[in-house]
Amino acid sequence: MQSSVPELLAGLCPEHVEVEIFNEKEADIPLDRDWDLVFFSYLHSYYEHTKVLSTLLRRRGVVTVAGGRHAGHFVDDVLEHFDAVVTGEPEPNVPALISDFERGELRPVYDLESKGPSAIRPARYELIDFSRNRVRLPGIEASRGCPFKCNFCVLTGHERYRYRPVAEVIDEIRLKMRWNPNWLGFADEAFMFLDNNLGGSPKYLRELCEALIPLKKTWGCALTFNILQDESLVKLMAQAGCRYIYTGLESLNPDSIASMKKGQNKLSEVTKVMNRAYQNGILLSFGLIVGSDGDTNDYLVKLPSYLADLRSFSITFLGIVCPYPETPLYRQFAAEGRLLPGTISRDYDGYTLCHRPKNLSPSEIVEHYERLCRELGTLPNLARHWSNRLLDSNLPNYRKIVLFSGPELLSVQNPVKNPKRTYIGGRDPIEAWDAEQMRKLGLSPQVLS
Numbered sequence: 001m002q003s004s005v006p007e008l009l010a011g012l013c014p015e016h017v018e019v020e021i022f023n024e025k026e027a028d029i030p031l032d033r034d035w036d037l038v039f040f041s042y043l044h045s046y047y048e049h050t051k052v053l054s055t056l057l058r059r060r061g062v063v064t065v066a067g068g069r070h071a072g073h074f075v076d077d078v079l080e081h082f083d084a085v086v087t088g089e090p091e092p093n094v095p096a097l098i099s100d101f102e103r104g105e106l107r108p109v110y111d112l113e114s115k116g117p118s119a120i121r122p123a124r125y126e127l128i129d130f131s132r133n134r135v136r137l138p139g140i141e142a143s144r145g146c147p148f149k150c151n152f153c154v155l156t157g158h159e160r161y162r163y164r165p166v167a168e169v170i171d172e173i174r175l176k177m178r179w180n181p182n183w184l185g186f187a188d189e190a191f192m193f194l195d196n197n198l199g200g201s202p203k204y205l206r207e208l209c210e211a212l213i214p215l216k217k218t219w220g221c222a223l224t225f226n227i228l229q230d231e232s233l234v235k236l237m238a239q240a241g242c243r244y245i246y247t248g249l250e251s252l253n254p255d256s257i258a259s260m261k262k263g264q265n266k267l268s269e270v271t272k273v274m275n276r277a278y279q280n281g282i283l284l285s286f287g288l289i290v291g292s293d294g295d296t297n298d299y300l301v302k303l304p305s306y307l308a309d310l311r312s313f314s315i316t317f318l319g320i321v322c323p324y325p326e327t328p329l330y331r332q333f334a335a336e337g338r339l340l341p342g343t344i345s346r347d348y349d350g351y352t353l354c355h356r357p358k359n360l361s362p363s364e365i366v367e368h369y370e371r372l373c374r375e376l377g378t379l380p381n382l383a384r385h386w387s388n389r390l391l392d393s394n395l396p397n398y399r400k401i402v403l404f405s406g407p408e409l410l411s412v413q414n415p416v417k418n419p420k421r422t423y424i425g426g427r428d429p430i431e432a433w434d435a436e437q438m439r440k441l442g443l444s445p446q447v448l449s
């Protein structure tokens with residue numbers, strides 16, 4: 001999966017504007033081009049890098065704009081490195097910004113209020129270059145926000161749950177979406193919902209699924225545990241073409257779930273809920289995070305055997321709980337003096353420990369984390385995953401999805417492979433190219449603790 005922001009913003013540009021999109025995961029950004037205006041979307045951990053890119057472009061007279069969650073939270077800092085910042089939703093603000101720019105009247109901050117999710121315009125899928133990323137699928141948003149209030153989530157306290165009219169979502173899928181042509185027909189008509197929680201309103205999800213049935217597409221999404229407890233809804237999703245669900249299981253330790261304020265995860269129901277999804281033809285993959293206040297040595301040592309008991313190995317993200325600066329968790333750790341000294345925005349990547357854990361030392365958490373990455377993302381676990389899952393359902397495409405999930409399962413090994421990093425916040429040097437450019441450009445990292 002990749003961010004859909006570039007094609008989303010492109011869809012908001014007036015027709016006379018010529019647009020190019022770049023995703024640095026897929027291709028280097030050519031910094032010698034004579035663009036008039038460049039919009040940047042980035043995750044917190046790429047802020048230093050994005051500052052470098054913006055500064056290099058601005059030196060050549062290109063006007064730069066930043067948007068997204070980090071930019072919206074750190075407006076003053078961001079305005080030192082970009083010409084403007086969008087703090088509101090893109091739909092009203094991008095057209096207004098372009099119009100101001102064309103008149104030579106660019107303002108520093110754009111915070112016009114959106115008319116709501118019906119203002120979302122279809123993305124420009126034809127700009128996605130599937131030859132640069134042969135495995136990605138097109139993505140669409142049906143909703144934004146989430147009704148839950150998990151203490152580590154960047155949405156908590158910022159975004160209420162809202163959804164688009166079903167007919168507009170269906171039309172966008174039918175008429176605008178472009179399919180990945182690289183899989184000999186397998187990925188034709190397959191897409192992802194990029195929503196934070198497609199099940200934020202079960203009633204809306206039912207309506208959406210009813211409308212998706214006639215389209216006969218194959219799709220995946222992320223949603224919360226409570227939806228998986230509703231068997232009729234899971235069946236309806238499968239009937240509508242859903243073959244993959246990601247859910248944030250986060251922890252199998254009740255104390256950690258309680259510390260995250262994630263009461264919707266009912267640990268006693270995990271086995272039942274997982275098997276139900278598989279048997280209905282949906283591959284359930286999940287994320288786990290370590291480093292929460294309930295975690296102990298005993299739990300972290302036993303985690304692989306708990307997963308073996310569940311006979312479930314389809315972990316997509318194994319992370320270290322991250323106190324993103326706009327979250328309740330960050331405010332809690334800051335108030336308790338538990339942020340590690342000297343953490344910079346680069347450290348807020350979900351794989352680096354940025355706080356002092358309650359029951360363990362920072363290096364103990366990182367040692368457990370590195371071991372778990374190595375132990376869980378292995379070929380024997382992949383073999384177990386395939387043999388446990390392949391025969392669960394014979395719905396069309398289910399087995400293909402199980403087979404194609406192999407690389408995702410192995411990718412759990414990837415985060416901690418850089419031998420130059422300790423993955424303890426405040427200790428590791430910035431990546432070499434960024435550090436060199438920052439030195440030349442006189443930029444310093446954003447210290448967050």
Ligand code: B12
Nearest residue numbers: 002003004039041045067068069086194195196319349350
């Ligand atoms: C695809 C995806 C990924 C991809 C691509 C990342 C990316 N660049 O977005 C990959 C797989 C790399 C990824 C990784 C991770 N992800 Co992720 N991911 C997503 C996902 C599912 C979809 C992103 C997307 O396209 N959304 C649709 C677009 C349209 O919305 P958006 O990105 O939210 O942007 C909105 C606004 O912020 C704004 N906006 C954003 N940028 C800009 C720029 C401009 C100029 C303007 C005007 C507006 C604007 O416009 C959008 C519409 O309102 C989101 C969930 C979600 N729905 O957003 C999580 C999400 C972004 N991921 C998240 C997390 C936690 C992670 C991981 C830490 C997971 C992990 N433990 O490994 C890692 C982070 C790695 C890192 N180095 O920091 C969090 C937040 C992370 C953060 N830093 O804020 C999210 C929000 C999920 C969640 N609710 O927890 N992820």
